Amino acid sequence: LVLVIFVRAATHPALDSDTLSRARTGDKHAISTVLELHYEQIHRMLVHLVGRSPDLDDMRQQVLLAIVQGLPSFRADSSFSTWIGGICVNVAKTHYRAKRVRSERTIDDGQAAIDDTRGPDAAAQIESRAELVAVERALGTLSLEQRTAFILANVYGHSVEEVAKMMKSAKSTTRLRLYYGRKKFYAALGRAETVARRETEGGGA
Amino acid sequence: VSDLRDQLDEIADASPAPTGAVRDREIQQAVTRGLATPAREGRRVWTWVVGASVAAAAVIALVVVGIDRDGRDGDGRGSQIANVHDGGSPVAIADAAGEADRVALVDDALVNDAADPSRDDLVVERGNEAPVGALVEASELTVLRAGAMRVEAKAKTKFQRVTRDASKWRLDEGELAMQVSTAQPEIALEVTTPDARIVVDKARLVGGARFVIGRYASQTVVDVQVGEVLVTPTDGNAVIVHAGERWPAEPPLVVDAGVVEPPKRSVDAGVRVPVLQFDATIIRKTIRAGKVGDAREMIEAGRSAHASSRRAMAELGILAAEADLAERKTKNAIGKYLDVVRDYAATPQAEQALFAAAQIAIDRPDAGYKAEALLKDYIDTYPKGQFAKDAARLLETLKK
Numbered sequence: 001l002v003l004v005i006f007v008r009a010a011t012h013p014a015l016d017s018d019t020l021s022r023a024r025t026g027d028k029h030a031i032s033t034v035l036e037l038h039y040e041q042i043h044r045m046l047v048h049l050v051g052r053s054p055d056l057d058d059m060r061q062q063v064l065l066a067i068v069q070g071l072p073s074f075r076a077d078s079s080f081s082t083w084i085g086g087i088c089v090n091v092a093k094t095h096y097r098a099k100r101v102r103s104e105r106t107i108d109d110g111q112a113a114i115d116d117t118r119g120p121d122a123a124a125q126i127e128s129r130a131e132l133v134a135v136e137r138a139l140g141t142l143s144l145e146q147r148t149a150f151i152l153a154n155v156y157g158h159s160v161e162e163v164a165k166m167m168k169s170a171k172s173t174t175r176l177r178l179y180y181g182r183k184k185f186y187a188a189l190g191r192a193e194t195v196a197r198r199e200t201e202g203g204g205a
Numbered sequence: 206v207s208d209l210r211d212q213l214d215e216i217a218d219a220s221p222a223p224t225g226a227v228r229d230r231e232i233q234q235a236v237t238r239g240l241a242t243p244a245r246e247g248r249r250v251w252t253w254v255v256g257a258s259v260a261a262a263a264v265i266a267l268v269v270v271g272i273d274r275d276g277r278d279g280d281g282r283g284s285q286i287a288n289v290h291d292g293g294s295p296v297a298i299a300d301a302a303g304e305a306d307r308v309a310l311v312d313d314a315l316v317n318d319a320a321d322p323s324r325d326d327l328v329v330e331r332g333n334e335a336p337v338g339a340l341v342e343a344s345e346l347t348v349l350r351a352g353a354m355r356v357e358a359k360a361k362t363k364f365q366r367v368t369r370d371a372s373k374w375r376l377d378e379g380e381l382a383m384q385v386s387t388a389q390p391e392i393a394l395e396v397t398t399p400d401a402r403i404v405v406d407k408a409r410l411v412g413g414a415r416f417v418i419g420r421y422a423s424q425t426v427v428d429v430q431v432g433e434v435l436v437t438p439t440d441g442n443a444v445i446v447h448a449g450e451r452w453p454a455e456p457p458l459v460v461d462a463g464v465v466e467p468p469k470r471s472v473d474a475g476v477r478v479p480v481l482q483f484d485a486t487i488i489r490k491t492i493r494a495g496k497v498g499d500a501r502e503m504i505e506a507g508r509s510a511h512a513s514s515r516r517a518m519a520e521l522g523i524l525a526a527e528a529d530l531a532e533r534k535t536k537n538a539i540g541k542y543l544d545v546v547r548d549y550a551a552t553p554q555a556e557q558a559l560f561a562a563a564q565i566a567i568d569r570p571d572a573g574y575k576a577e578a579l580l581k582d583y584i585d586t587y588p589k590g591q592f593a594k595d596a597a598r599l600l601e602t603l604k605k
Contacts, residue, residue: 028236029598035232043222048213052220054442054490060222061231068239135212155210 020080024071031071035064038084045085048151049092051136062091078165085156086166089148096144138188145169146181153178223493225568226530226561237591340365340377357382373397380419385432401425404435416446427452445486449516454484488524492531500528519545519554526558530565536572539565559583560592567599577603 022030042063046056053059066087074083139147145167152163164174223231342363356371358364362379374381374396385394385405394405398420405414414432418425427436429446436452437443446452488507491500504521511517526541542562546555563579566572580600587593 026240028240028594031236031239032232032595035235036228039228039232040222044214044217047217047220052216054494056220057223057490057493058443058445061235064232064235065239068235132212132216135209136216151213155213 024074026072031068034071035067038067038081039064041081042084042088045088045156046092048155049088049148050095051139055095059091059095062094063087066091078162082158082162082166085152085158086168089152089166092148093144134189138185141188142181142184146177146184149174149177150181150185154182226564227527229564230557230561233592233595340375355384367397376418376420376425378420380417382415382417384415398425399423400439401427402437402439403427404437405432406435444484447485450484450486452484454487485520485524489527492524492528495531497528497531500524504528515549516552516554519549519552519558522549523554523558523561526561535565535569536574539572539574556583556587556590556592559586560590560596563596563599567603 019030019033023034043056043060046059046063050056050059063084067084070087074080078086139150142150148167149163152158152166153160158166160171160174160178163178164171167174169177222228340363342361356374359380359382362381363377364379364381365375365377367373367375372393372395374383374394376396376398381396383394383396383405394414396403396418398418400423403416403418403425405416414429414434416427416429416432416434418427420426425438427434427446428451429448431448433448434446435443436446444452488500488503491497491503504524507521507524508518511521522541522545526538526545529535529538529541539562542558542565545552545558546562549555559579560583562574563576563583566574566576566579570576577600580596580603583590583596584593584600590596
């Protein structure tokens with residue numbers, strides 16, 4: 001056990017400026033370290049942005065590839081995590097546009113997508129929690145832009161300026177997206193909670 | 206807000222990121238591909254510079270050559286199509302876009318590269334105007350070249366070059382063999398059929414791509430021989446088809462008598478790659494979705510169909526190990542990886558399997574395999590392998 005912990009610690013050091021510098025110059029080990037350290041963050045952010053989609057694996061691979069390709073041009077005018085967040089946003093946007101997921105993201109289709117990706121335990125875990133189902137459904141009613149702005153600001157705590165930069169849009173546009181996104185989300189959440197609670201109670205009866 | 210954050214985290218926890226060997230391999234693939242195809246720095250500046258240069262050149266050409274308002278050149282010929290004759294009736298048609306070099310390339314391709322070299326009596330002549338976008342039905346083998354791309358349309362193939370830069374094509378019926386080299390890194394290729402869209406993604410274009418798109422009895426079939434191709438059916442999700450794989454995994458069941466026969470792989474006969482009857486990507490997705498039983502059935506079906514192909518059997522062995530890993534049967538998984546190493550040592554999958562086995566042995570020393578020995582074995586067998594440096598680093602760490 002000690003050996004395993006030691007190996008894990010040795011192969012997953014904290015990201016320091018030296019590792020980042022070496023990664024930017026194309027050092028393979030440094031790049032691997034950077035990717036390893038941010039792997040969970042990337043995956044989690046993609047899940048937040050697009051939900052539990054069957055295409056998560058492909059999208060994650062695209063983000064990893066874009067990071068490796070973009071590292072040499074990374075300018076430290078924003079934090080590294082923010083830069084990676086911007087890449088996740090871009091990949092999610094491209095993915096949505098390519099597949100017109102937007103039109104598929106009705107409540108029913110969202111449910112189907114969930115069934116495709118989770119194991120039986122995860123499914124039960126989510127479905128047994130009416131509030132989680134409600135949150136997923138409410139997020140599903142937002143447009144990609146609204147959802148992205150909403151998640152970046154409310155979950156990741158980015159400022160409007162940072163969100164605008166990550167989404168490559170104007171601050172005024174971002175503010176509007178946040179405003180309408182929040183409004184739509186909380187309105188949908190109220191409806192979705194009622195529906196989810198009714199379904200959970202009905203299923204339990 | 207904190208409630209929402211917690212709830213979203215719980216939702217994300219229900220769809221965890223891959224771990225262990227799967228994660229490591231994903232990262233290694235990204236590093237290898239990313240370093241092989243670095244992003245072009247200052248692309249925007251260069252785009253402007255190149256755009257301005259092209260515009261200036263066009264203006265000069267208009268002034269010097271004297272192209273009139275109809276877009277016809279000084280001889281008044283306009284865009285033309287090259288008709289290739291064989292003692293009378295045309296045997297092949299190729300859109301030459303009114304450029305002499307294109308006609309020469311078609312001529313060159315047909316005379317020098319055609320399957321039957323004795324047909325050196327082919328004549329190329331300029332025919333009628335044929336704008337880009339015309340639907341062409343090839344009467345015999347038609348070869349087109351555009352930059353770093355080579356396209357071969359078999360007889361009876363109905364196809365269309367949608368854009369002038371040959372980046373977009375349409376296939377209605379028949380068979381197109383396409384080859385894209387990396388000589389032109391900006392190349393992006395898209396072929397649309399009535400039931401699918403096939404894209405060669407330039408981000409994935411490492412070492413070029415060669416594939417055959419067939420449309421038989423209203424069904425599209427894609428065989429990838431080199432590189433990777435993204436296939437998006439009109440009624441389904443996108444799938445990446447790798448070299449040696451076919452999409453869909455099963456060939457069409459119904460073939461109309463009047464249309465072109467299913468692929469016989471007459472193109473590039475010297476460099477044939479065996480076509481696999483299983484889709485590794487689909488099997489991996491099935492495993493990740495928790496349907497390990499289904500995945501095992503697909504693996505067994507693949508084994509029955511490919512008992513004679515060592516490469517296919519090796520890949521199926523790796524998939525079987527991944528299925529065991531998904532069920533946390535670590536010891537079995539390592540055993541299956543090592544089976545691949547032992548039984549199919551000459552395949553590229555053996556290297557991958559040996560390193561994967563070593564990595565898992567590090568993570569799970571209780572599985573009964575010696576990670577150090579496996580890493581040493583890897584370094585000895587593949588001193589210049591794709592994971593050699595990682596193996597050396599891990600070995601050094603273990604020794605400390």
